[in-house]
Amino acid sequence: MLDPKQLEALSAVVDSGGFDKAARKLFLTQSAISQRIRQLEEHLGQPVLTRTSPPEPTVAGRLLLQHYRQLSLMEGELISTLRPDAAQHAFSKLSVGVNADSLATWFLPAVQSVMQQGRLLIDVMMDDQDYTHELMRAGHVVGCVGTRPTPIQGGECHFLGCMRYLCLATPAFAAHYFADGFTPAALAQAPAIIFSGKDDLHSEFLQQFAGYTGSTPHLTLPTPQGFVQATRLGLAYSLLPELMIDDDLHTGRLIDLLPGQCIDMPLYWHHWRVESSLTQALSEALQTHAAKVLRQTPPG
Amino acid sequence: MLDPKQLEALSAVVDSGGFDKAARKLFLTQSAISQRIRQLEEHLGQPVLTRTSPPEPTVAGRLLLQHYRQLSLMEGELISTLRPDAAQHAFSKLSVGVNADSLATWFLPAVQSVMQQGRLLIDVMMDDQDYTHELMRAGHVVGCVGTRPTPIQGGECHFLGCMRYLCLATPAFAAHYFADGFTPAALAQAPAIIFSGKDDLHSEFLQQFAGYTGSTPHLTLPTPQGFVQATRLGLAYSLLPELMIDDDLHTGRLIDLLPGQCIDMPLYWHHWRVESSLTQALSEALQTHAAKVLRQTPPG
Numbered sequence: 001m002l003d004p005k006q007l008e009a010l011s012a013v014v015d016s017g018g019f020d021k022a023a024r025k026l027f028l029t030q031s032a033i034s035q036r037i038r039q040l041e042e043h044l045g046q047p048v049l050t051r052t053s054p055p056e057p058t059v060a061g062r063l064l065l066q067h068y069r070q071l072s073l074m075e076g077e078l079i080s081t082l083r084p085d086a087a088q089h090a091f092s093k094l095s096v097g098v099n100a101d102s103l104a105t106w107f108l109p110a111v112q113s114v115m116q117q118g119r120l121l122i123d124v125m126m127d128d129q130d131y132t133h134e135l136m137r138a139g140h141v142v143g144c145v146g147t148r149p150t151p152i153q154g155g156e157c158h159f160l161g162c163m164r165y166l167c168l169a170t171p172a173f174a175a176h177y178f179a180d181g182f183t184p185a186a187l188a189q190a191p192a193i194i195f196s197g198k199d200d201l202h203s204e205f206l207q208q209f210a211g212y213t214g215s216t217p218h219l220t221l222p223t224p225q226g227f228v229q230a231t232r233l234g235l236a237y238s239l240l241p242e243l244m245i246d247d248d249l250h251t252g253r254l255i256d257l258l259p260g261q262c263i264d265m266p267l268y269w270h271h272w273r274v275e276s277s278l279t280q281a282l283s284e285a286l287q288t289h290a291a292k293v294l295r296q297t298p299p300g
Numbered sequence: 301m302l303d304p305k306q307l308e309a310l311s312a313v314v315d316s317g318g319f320d321k322a323a324r325k326l327f328l329t330q331s332a333i334s335q336r337i338r339q340l341e342e343h344l345g346q347p348v349l350t351r352t353s354p355p356e357p358t359v360a361g362r363l364l365l366q367h368y369r370q371l372s373l374m375e376g377e378l379i380s381t382l383r384p385d386a387a388q389h390a391f392s393k394l395s396v397g398v399n400a401d402s403l404a405t406w407f408l409p410a411v412q413s414v415m416q417q418g419r420l421l422i423d424v425m426m427d428d429q430d431y432t433h434e435l436m437r438a439g440h441v442v443g444c445v446g447t448r449p450t451p452i453q454g455g456e457c458h459f460l461g462c463m464r465y466l467c468l469a470t471p472a473f474a475a476h477y478f479a480d481g482f483t484p485a486a487l488a489q490a491p492a493i494i495f496s497g498k499d500d501l502h503s504e505f506l507q508q509f510a511g512y513t514g515s516t517p518h519l520t521l522p523t524p525q526g527f528v529q530a531t532r533l534g535l536a537y538s539l540l541p542e543l544m545i546d547d548d549l550h551t552g553r554l555i556d557l558l559p560g561q562c563i564d565m566p567l568y569w570h571h572w573r574v575e576s577s578l579t580q581a582l583s584e585a586l587q588t589h590a591a592k593v594l595r596q597t598p599p600g
Contacts, residue, residue: 108529108530121519
């Protein structure tokens with residue numbers, strides 16, 4: 001069988017982003033880490049990590065990581081069944097991929113009770129909502145919240161609900177740029193906000209609701225809270241999740257540029273098909289909470 | 301001279317994370333992008349991009365990007381001097397690296413007026429505060445907010461002030477885990493929050509103020525707002541920037557686990573030594589605003 005110490009070393013190098021950090025994390029010397037990785041590679045006859053900075057898992061490395069995460073989970077369950085007293089004091093750990101807007105709004109309240117009652121610690125990895133399942137496929141996480149509607153191979157997926165996005169700006173910004181409406185001329189002038197190069201939501205919105213496919217001036221902000229803050233400061237207009245805007249619409253701090261028009265983004269919970277009461281509890285908690293806070297419109 | 305169209309293609313591939321996205325961004329075909337990159341490489345006799353997904357700039361690529369960013373900036377200034385009318389309608393663009401806690405608190409208000417008056421759009425790239433200068437060195441950004449106290453080669457740096465971090469938890473969390481004080485036994489049991497594998501702040505704090513170097517259970521959350529939310533939900537204790545905690549201490553929602561003990565993290569503004577009135581205005585705006593909101597204790 002594979003040596004779990006070697007898999008642990010691989011996991012630590014990938015998660016911490018370096019051999020030195022992995023060594024500190026596992027209270028080992030750096031050469032002990034290198035040796036374990038080397039032994040693993042000799043055993044498998046192929047490299048498991050690229051020697052870049054940070055080191056990245058190869059295809060073989062990713063499969064090993066996936067295997068190791070599932071192994072850890074199953075072992076944790078087994079131990080807590082065999083030695084309930086010992087388990088009482090230990091935390092279990094799960095890595096999950098979450099899109100930024102979910103993490104900024106409903107995700108933590110949804111997992112609060114399962115974390116406290118199940119003595120669960122969560123490592124959240126964040127990515128664009130269309131890419132979180134890549135974190136899962138790469139073996140970084142045991143489950144993820146994302147937009148992919150079909151299970152990935154070996155996994156299951158559940159519809160959580162839709163996150164609704166509205167197109168908002170301050171009244172002053174709207175008066176300055178959109179006095180003549182949401183026209184192509186205005187869209188070519190008014191600064192928008194995009195999340196990152198991976199983010200297509202804004203251009204999809206413009207195409208769908210204004211038939212606009214031209215370029216727009218934009219700033220790039222890599223956090224949902226940055227979107228809200230920059231929009232409130234009047235620096236740009238943006239698509240904001242309705243869950244993030246508090247009372248801005250009621251107080252008139254922000255106005256809806258296209259009332260009645262919105263994007264409903266369906267979100268799904270993906271997880272590996274592994275028998276574990278903890279992932280099951282997590283899945284249930286996410287689905288129950290999401291049913292309360294996300295729009296339950298059936299996807300497209 | 302270097303062909304700016306080729307440099308623009310390089311910049312678009314790196315910023316958008318792929319040849320296909322770069323093509324869409326520049327309204328070109330993907331083969332036109334590939335051709336420009338290939339011509340640039342033939343001209344220089346070496347690769348400028350790795351053919352990975354996403355493509356990464358090589359060392360040569362990084363130097364070219366740095367050069368291109370500075371070129372764009374200087375040209376923008378020149379155009380706005382030569383054709384003030386045309387410039388009135390155009391936005392200038394700057395990429396800056398900002399640590400997550402600054403972006404979550406004081407950064408956007410600090411740049412608000414220079415963005416509005418200078419018709420400036422900012423692309424923010426985020427990284428751990430000890431790594432933002434790497435974004436600058438890699439040619440991704442023209443300036444950055446980070447902890448490095450000395451200028452990088454070819455750059456300047458200015459002290460902005462210190463961000464103060466307090467060690468906080470809910471009263472219920474404190475009563476459960478820290479009833480006997482901030483002891484090694486408690487630290488080995490109480491879940492903390494860390495930002496990422498790159499984040500050493502928490503372990504430094506424990507070492508400095510509790511002489512504790514052992515391991516601690518922890519969850520990983522990649523956003524400052526996640527730290528605040530998880531701490532308020534009673535899932536963990538954490539080091540939080542005082543700028544993020546609103547009235548939590550006054551209302552008693554959170555309590556200070558080590559009153560009088562805190563970490564003051566010195567922050568610096570780094571930028572390339574380029575003559576540009578816009579970067580100058582940005583530098584001044586950041587320094588003026590930071591002087592008001594960050595602790596002006598001289599760095600240790």
